[in-house]
Amino acid sequence: MLGWLNWRLKAAFKRYPFIMFQASSPVVIVGAGPAGCTLAGLLAQRGIDCLVFDDDKRPELLVGESLIPGVVPVFRQLGVEDRVAQISTRKPGASFFVTDGGPRLHFSFKNVESHLPPYSYNTPRPELDNLLRVRAEELGARFVHARAELEPCIKDGQPSIRLSERSREVAGLSAESEPLLVDASGRARTFSRLMAIPANKGERDDVAYFAHFEDFDHDEVENGQVIISVLRAGWSWRIPLPGRLSVGVVISKEHAKTLGATAEERLENAIRQEPLLAEKAMRARRVTPVMTYTNYQLLSERGHGPGWVLLGDAFGFVDPMLSPGLFMSLEGARQLAEGVFANGAEILTQPETLERAMVRYDRRIVEWHHAWQELVKYFYDGRIFRIHLAGKNLAMKPSPFNLANRMERHSTAHIASMASGGWTRSGYSRSLMRMLSRYLVWDVPPAESFAVRQVHRDEPRSKAA
Ligand SMILES: Cc1cc2nc3c(=O)[nH]c(=O)nc-3n(C[C@H](O)[C@H](O)[C@H](O)COP(=O)(O)OP(=O)(O)OC[C@H]3O[C@@H](n4cnc5c(N)ncnc54)[C@H](O)[C@@H]3O)c2cc1C
Secondary structure: OHHHHHHHHHHHHHHOHHHOOOOOOOEEEEOOOHHHHHHHHHHHHOOOOEEEEOOOOOOOOOOOOEOOHHHHHHHHHHOOHHHHHHHOEEEOEEEEEEOOOOOEEEEEHHHHOOOOOOOEEEOOHHHHHHHHHHHHHHOOOEEEOOOOOEEEEEEOOEEEEEEOHHHHHHHOOOOOOOOEEEEOOHHHOHHHHHHOOOEEEEEEEEEEEEEEEEOOOOOOOOOOOEEEEEOOOOEEEEEEEOOEEEEEEEEEHHHHHOOOOOHHHHHHHHHHHOHHHHHHHOOOEEOOOOEEEEEEEEEEOOOEEOOEEEOHHHOEEOOOOOOOHHHHHHHHHHHHHHHHOOOOHHHHHOHHHHHHHHHHHHHHHHHHHHHHHHHHHHHHOOHHHHHHHHHHHHHHOOOHHHHHHHHHHHHHHHHHHHOOOOOOOOHHHHHHHHHHHHHOOOOOOOHHHHOOOOOOOOOOHHHHO
């Protein structure tokens, strides 16, 4: 009988969320992207009442298609890995090329199988977002199909944020209800903007153009291998998706202006101008519009305050190089669900315990950002290719007990794991990278030869370096 009643109530609340009696305040999530929906699903699994504001924006194309192995455990936790696999291409690793016959570096995720799944996925983002949204709903999260309206306020003497009267009404929140608000609004950074919370900016300030192509040749033997190329100017991605290839270029704003007036011209000319891409694009047909994204690196100076917390891109954005974006969104959601809500919704009624848990969450996300930023820099400034070349040279030299070869494999495994979301924050792995790039790079060209450049030069990089 009780089971039947519970089922009837659940069905009624799902259909008419606004009539739900608020026994306690729900967690209110602003934004139904991967961060918001993952958090909603994980909280719902813990029986925590949560409500997601979904603005129903469904662009045809979204960046964030190449995923790293670190996201797979979260898909498993949500029980969606099979569904993700059905819409995706399996990704065995990532390769990094330098144009004009420069070094080629191939990472296989097999290197991480001791602690992470040895693969990941390349996924069309709108489909992935839908899947996560549907799953969160299946698990019991409630969705409000409206854009959340927010306003700044002061709470406990500190800057805070609240829902407008209209948004509370739409969500069916009672006058007494004081929900914890989660900003998962992505690059809109809604809370930080309204509360004027500054952000620390990184060095990059580029623009990205991308589209999907058919018959764009791929360089790699392994089907789903992602290729990142350091071009004569900027860098590019090639992400194999089911039936098509996602191709994007990330270039300086100055260089973009020289490539044409429209996004289409700029992407087309960028491809034509780069030997590494032009040859592969001979038969290619663009099958989607060209999308433009600005690329910057930033991290909010505060991640939480009284009654609010930031998640995913709304907290910070590392860089598209190495694809840590979705991982940070999903990992942030996991940290909130498992760290802050480890003992359920009760914590919302215990301000001091909540504050301590939020400080831990905040610190953890900042640590992740710093670790990713350090790693990404090795790829932008060319040190990663130097380490790779020096390692290869060393491995070919005879050494007692094959030590040099073992050392090479050891360092490759650590770098692969750092780029997979495994040992990214590990003190040992990070020290190893620093040590390799400082002391074990004999007889190889300087890092600048392989660095991502802001300006285009016509002559081959190898000559220009
Ligand atoms: C050029 C480029 C390439 C990238 N490539 C990759 C990659 O290959 N792999 C990867 O993992 N990451 C990549 N990223 C990063 C990735 O796209 C983001 O990290 C990821 O989308 C962040 O997810 P999110 O849920 O935090 O935000 P979003 O995906 O932006 O979702 C936020 C949602 O909130 C909604 N919203 C905003 N305001 C409101 C409101 N007031 N009310 C209701 N809803 C609202 C938005 O419409 C949106 O649906 C790339 C980024 C760039 C710029």
